[in-house]
Amino acid sequence: MKSLFALIGGLLFAATAMAQEVAPDVLVKTVTNEVLEIVRKDKDIQSGNTKKAIDLVEAKVLPNFNFTRMTQLAMARDWRQASPAQQKILTDEFHTLLVRTYSKALTEYKNQTVAFKPFTLKAGETDVRVRTEIQQAGAGKNVELDYWLEKAPSGWKVYDIEVGGISLVTNYRESFASEVRNNGIEGLIKSLQAKNKSGEATSVKK
Amino acid sequence: MKTTLPARIKTVAVAVAATGLLAGCATSGNPKDPIEGFNRAMFAFNEGLDAAIVKPVAKGYDAVLPSPIKTGVTNFFSNIDDLFIGVNNLLQGKVPEAFSDLGRVMINTTVGLLGVIDFASDAGLEKHDEDFGQTFGRWGVGNGAYVVIPVFGSRTARDTVGLVLDVAADPVANHRPTRTRDLALALRFVNDRANLLPADKVIEEAALDKYSYMRDAYLQRRRNLIHDGNPPREIEADAGPADGPQTAEAGVPDPRAELAPVAPVPALLVARTQASSEAK
Numbered sequence A: 001m002k003s004l005f006a007l008i009g010g011l012l013f014a015a016t017a018m019a020q021e022v023a024p025d026v027l028v029k030t031v032t033n034e035v036l037e038i039v040r041k042d043k044d045i046q047s048g049n050t051k052k053a054i055d056l057v058e059a060k061v062l063p064n065f066n067f068t069r070m071t072q073l074a075m076a077r078d079w080r081q082a083s084p085a086q087q088k089i090l091t092d093e094f095h096t097l098l099v100r101t102y103s104k105a106l107t108e109y110k111n112q113t114v115a116f117k118p119f120t121l122k123a124g125e126t127d128v129r130v131r132t133e134i135q136q137a138g139a140g141k142n143v144e145l146d147y148w149l150e151k152a153p154s155g156w157k158v159y160d161i162e163v164g165g166i167s168l169v170t171n172y173r174e175s176f177a178s179e180v181r182n183n184g185i186e187g188l189i190k191s192l193q194a195k196n197k198s199g200e201a202t203s204v205k206k
Numbered sequence B: 001m002k003t004t005l006p007a008r009i010k011t012v013a014v015a016v017a018a019t020g021l022l023a024g025c026a027t028s029g030n031p032k033d034p035i036e037g038f039n040r041a042m043f044a045f046n047e048g049l050d051a052a053i054v055k056p057v058a059k060g061y062d063a064v065l066p067s068p069i070k071t072g073v074t075n076f077f078s079n080i081d082d083l084f085i086g087v088n089n090l091l092q093g094k095v096p097e098a099f100s101d102l103g104r105v106m107i108n109t110t111v112g113l114l115g116v117i118d119f120a121s122d123a124g125l126e127k128h129d130e131d132f133g134q135t136f137g138r139w140g141v142g143n144g145a146y147v148v149i150p151v152f153g154s155r156t157a158r159d160t161v162g163l164v165l166d167v168a169a170d171p172v173a174n175h176r177p178t179r180t181r182d183l184a185l186a187l188r189f190v191n192d193r194a195n196l197l198p199a200d201k202v203i204e205e206a207a208l209d210k211y212s213y214m215r216d217a218y219l220q221r222r223r224n225l226i227h228d229g230n231p232p233r234e235i236e237a238d239a240g241p242a243d244g245p246q247t248a249e250a251g252v253p254d255p256r257a258e259l260a261p262v263a264p265v266p267a268l269l270v271a272r273t274q275a276s277s278e279a280k
Helices: A004-020 A026-040 A050-064 A069-082 A084-107 A170-205 B005-022 B036-064 B067-093 B093-108 B130-140 B157-169 B179-206 B210-226 B257-258 B262-279
Strands: A113-116 A127-135 A143-154 A153-165 B144-149 B153-155
Touching: A026 A050, A026 A113, A026 A127, A026 A143, A026 A153, A050 A084, A050 A153, A069 A084, A069 A113, A069 A153, A069 A170, A084 A170, A084 B179, A170 B210, B036 B144, B036 B179, B036 B210, B067 B093, B067 B130, B067 B179, B130 B157, B130 B210, B144 B157, B144 B210, B153 B157, B153 B210, B179 B210
Parallel strands: none
Antiparallel strands: A113 A127, A127 A143, A143 A153, B144 B153
């Protein structure tokens, strides 16, 4: 009996260890394919059901993201001005905003395919870019979609997404900074909350 | 003499560039955007124009035409662009890319029925994205001030000069008779706008302040294009350590946070961008 427990314990441990060992490119590929598979079959999402897209993103995509890190990067030096409580609110609000944006993008999906570019993980690397490309059937122009991942104790976590060279996270830097400059940290929190509220209203309408 | 459309566009572009460069009065906190007041007004004008005329027309076009036709239109103009992209690659010293662009034009113009079908991409000849603004960037010319110009939208001072050359060298704008040229210019404009329709909703969803969101996206995009997808990484710029909220709890003020001035950061970036493009 004891050995059975040990065996199960050992298996569980092995499973967690394996989960941690998933290479960043494999992670991106698995999640992308999984999500696309669902979106391809889901007519509701394709016809603009943002709520359903949000649920999908929350379940499949989010566990692989590090939102604290994202918020910190978007706020740059203002991050340190915020109290831990404010940092928590900011992270939550930014989380909501990014999820909504990402979900909206999913509802615009139309038969594109995603190609994964060659990737090799060098020994000891903890900060990597995994490159993918969205290919539109027929038209020549592809869009690069790159993921930046960082190694955390719980595995690789995405902390930035770049679309055609535009970083979704750093693109908020200037507007966050000017908001903080004019209205302080509280002002930024208020404007994020207002933005998320208005987004909620439109996604309910749809 | 009646001025032609491209001539007028050029005049407008030059005038606006001049205004943009000289009107240093409407200052703002952002060193990349010294004429923010002027730019916001122009942005509002462009948004109004888009909402009233351009977007409805693009929507109609998008709804009426079947997507193979739209793809054909996109490819047709894209093929004409390739010629000019090749010239810019040559000017940037990227000879293999320039030959590849020429190969694309040759394949697509013949087998691809005047460019309507993009066989070259299927054959593995990658589509590039170049223009005179990028060529200047490669040569080490900095961005200059960000400027929003009528109809065309976001540019930098450098890219505005680039745009004037782009228009001057554009085979479509130089096409005669003017009647077909105007038709072609209008078709290209509407088709380009229609291709951007899906992005609209995402931007509306994402942006806290649409003006600065579009500005910063434009600046990032141009930087990426000038470096052909491999710009020096800037994300770590004074972001601090990656250990989350605990940093503030420790209550130890980081001396850099107090000392770091606002202006030199972008200035440093521009310098780095230039240095690395010169090094190439």
